Amino acid sequence: MIDGQGRSIDYLRISVTDRCNLRCVYCMPPEGVEWMPHDDMLSYEEIIRLCTLFARRGIRKVRLTGGEPLARKGLAQLVAGIKAIDGIESIAMTTNGIALADQLPDLLAAGLTAVNVSLDTLDRAQYAAITRRDKLPQALEGLYAALDAPGLRVKLNCVPMGDNDEQLVPLAALARDHDLAVRYIELMPIGLGGDLPGRTEEQVRAKLEEAFGPMAPCDDSLGAGPGHYFTVPGFVGKIGFISAMTHQFCHQCNRVRLTATGFLKTCLQYETGVDLRALLRSGAGDEAIDQAIAAAILQKPLRHHFCDAAGQREDERRNMNQIGG
Ligand code: SAM
Numbered sequence: 001m002i003d004g005q006g007r008s009i010d011y012l013r014i015s016v017t018d019r020c021n022l023r024c025v026y027c028m029p030p031e032g033v034e035w036m037p038h039d040d041m042l043s044y045e046e047i048i049r050l051c052t053l054f055a056r057r058g059i060r061k062v063r064l065t066g067g068e069p070l071a072r073k074g075l076a077q078l079v080a081g082i083k084a085i086d087g088i089e090s091i092a093m094t095t096n097g098i099a100l101a102d103q104l105p106d107l108l109a110a111g112l113t114a115v116n117v118s119l120d121t122l123d124r125a126q127y128a129a130i131t132r133r134d135k136l137p138q139a140l141e142g143l144y145a146a147l148d149a150p151g152l153r154v155k156l157n158c159v160p161m162g163d164n165d166e167q168l169v170p171l172a173a174l175a176r177d178h179d180l181a182v183r184y185i186e187l188m189p190i191g192l193g194g195d196l197p198g199r200t201e202e203q204v205r206a207k208l209e210e211a212f213g214p215m216a217p218c219d220d221s222l223g224a225g226p227g228h229y230f231t232v233p234g235f236v237g238k239i240g241f242i243s244a245m246t247h248q249f250c251h252q253c254n255r256v257r258l259t260a261t262g263f264l265k266t267c268l269q270y271e272t273g274v275d276l277r278a279l280l281r282s283g284a285g286d287e288a289i290d291q292a293i294a295a296a297i298l299q300k301p302l303r304h305h306f307c308d309a310a311g312q313r314e315d316e317r318r319n320m321n322q323i324g325g
């Protein structure tokens, strides 16, 4: 559907859990995390009912995220349920990759079309420091299993945060050798992300061009998201950037988010939206829920204000694992 600013909204990101088997420094505190009670989270049946209503309103692409989506039991069952909905064209997932090698056969059989694996470094000790867990071998096993899966589109997400400056070039080299888009995501001041020194697209590009030569922009948008992409001479894959801080893409934002507790969040920065779980559980009919979805999308904010001075902006204070990155 078209929102109040004339943007076409066809992409829904669904967070299926706030649980995670890592504790990335920009996303979760090391300990003392209070988990959402299981009963507060939408069941798969509730998610599928909502997705059916979203599809009637023009949602075509769905991405599962979290927390770590693979930490929720039986995820392939949800993938299959969403894939079967009339109008849904693609179902993707963003994961840290730790449990991917094990679960990939079931996910592929259920109809998963694309996967993004988050990986900030190829150095085992640094990975353990950033994620606070020594699991690089498992993450790489997941990434390579995805690259070996015929027909599955694969991207790698890296957040340049200062500590991993020396790893930006080795990560990009994965796109030289594999049909993979390696993307650099500018750190956003959400939750713990506000405490770290992120790197800008320009800073990362300069490092990559020094190593690999000039990169050429390509108009291939590679999917539903806000990434923009470059080709590099001799590379099989591509390099991409998601630069919410320095290249604001709000004017072409096509997405809304459903949190694990069923809140329809219409902008990453703000808490504006509607509590669909309350409606579902109060016994509301499809018509009432559909109207609530439409009203919230019409009110979707014009843009984020992450770049305003801290103190002058109204930040999202929850951590990314609670919102669904
Ligand atoms: N656990 C899964 C994963 O790590 O891919 C999915 C959820 S995670 C919250 C989704 C993405 O958000 C990851 O690629 C992560 O690197 C990114 N992320 C988390 N906090 C961020 C922040 N403050 N700024 C930018 N990206 C962030």
Ligand code: SF4
Pocket: 020, 021, 022, 023, 024, 027, 028, 066, 067, 068, 096, 118, 320, 321
């Ligand atoms: Fe977990 Fe993903 Fe957050 Fe890392 S970024 S702590 S893997 S939810």
